[in-house]
Structure formats: structure tokens, C-alpha cells
Amino acid sequence: MQILSIAAAGMTNAQTRFDTGARRTAAAPLADLAGETVERLQAKTALDANAAVARTADDMTGTLLDILA
Template sequence: MQAFSVAASGIAAATARFDASARRTAVAPLDNLAAESVERIQAEVALKANAAVLRSANEMTGTLLDILA
């Protein structure tokens, strides 16, 4: 199902964004701290949204299998 691959790539992208922001903050803690905090919050929200897509797709697949069984 396409939703699984889209959500998985979204989770990977959000994780990479969060990691990159955390690394930039670790290197220079006071350089643009507010922007990096916003970036990490956005990455967290994106990860949660993609996880919700995965849960919904999983539920829909389960419902479809129940109907077909």
C-alpha cells in the first residue's frame, strides 16, 4: 500500500531534520537557538503526523482483510 511507503519516508525525513537540527545546536548552542528549536518542534509534529498515517493505513488494511475474510 502506498500510504505505508509515504509515511515511512516522511518519518525518515522528519528524523533526519530533527537530527540535523540537534547536531547544529550541539556544535554552536547559541547560534540561532530559536530557529533550531522551531525546526525540532516541526520535525516532531511531522513525525507524529506520519505515525498517525501509518496507524490509519494499518487499521484500513485490517478492516479490508476482515471484509474479505
């Protein structure tokens, strides 16, 4: 299903954004602490949303298979 690959790509992107923000904060803790904190929170929210999409798509596929069986 295409939706699962889209959700997986979104999760990968969010994880990369979170990791990049954390690395920047570790390298220069006081450079832009507020901005980096917001970036990590946005990345976490995006990851959670994409995981919810993947779970919903999986549930819908299971329901469809149950109906067709």
C-alpha cells in the same frame, strides 16, 4: 501499499531534520537557538503525523481484510 512507504519516507525525513537541528545546536548552542528549536518541534510534529497516517492505513487494511474474509 504505497501509503505506508510514503509515511515511512516522511518519518525518515522528519527524523533526519530533527537530528540535523540537534547537531547544529550542539555545535553552536547560541547561534540560532530559537530557530533550531522551532525546526525540531516541526520535525517532531511531522513524525507524529506520519506515524498516525501509517497506523490509520494499517487499521484500514485490517478492516478491509476482515470484511473480505
